[in-house]
Structures are given as C-alpha cells and as structure tokens.
Amino acid sequence: MASKREFLTLQERVKVISLLDKGHSCRRVASDRGVGKTQIQSILKRKHEIMDEFEENVNCESKRLKRESEFASVNDLVHKWFVDDVFSLI
Secondary structure, X not given: OOOOOOOOOHHHHHHHHHHHHOOOOHHHHHHXXXXXXHHHHHHHHOHHHHHHHHHOOOOOOOOOOOOOOOOXXXXXXXXXXXXXXXXXXX
C-alpha cells in the first residue's frame, strides 16, 4: 500500500524557504504545496541545514536525507583495499 504522506524534494524545500522568507504564512505555503503545516515548520527549523545541502549541490530530486552510516570510515577502507589489492591481481 502506498504511503499517503507527501515528501518534498530538496528543490521544493528551498522554494518553501523562499516563500517563508518573503512573508507567506506556514498555513498558506502548506496548503499550496499539499502538505501539513508541521512539515513546513520543520523545514523552517532546519533552514540552514537544507540551504547547506542545496549549496553543496546535493541531488535536488532526493526526498529524504542520506544518512551516513556509523561505519562509513570502515566501508571506505574496505573499498580502498578491494580496489587497490584485489584489482591489482587481475
């Protein structure tokens, strides 16, 4: 069963921030975008984080944040080992 929740892309969240900065109310922006007022307030609370992602050219079509795993450094080391050592044998 498909989710009834509407998730905004990064690009849409930046537009929401722009509208809020221009003085539009959370309720109006929420109804225009088809999402809840709470979601708009969460976007406003995370404004700096969202703008940093946008400026770093993160995929604008992504709807959710990509969280770095707890073992990202281990994954990087294993990948480096695999590429350097295993492919050198081929």
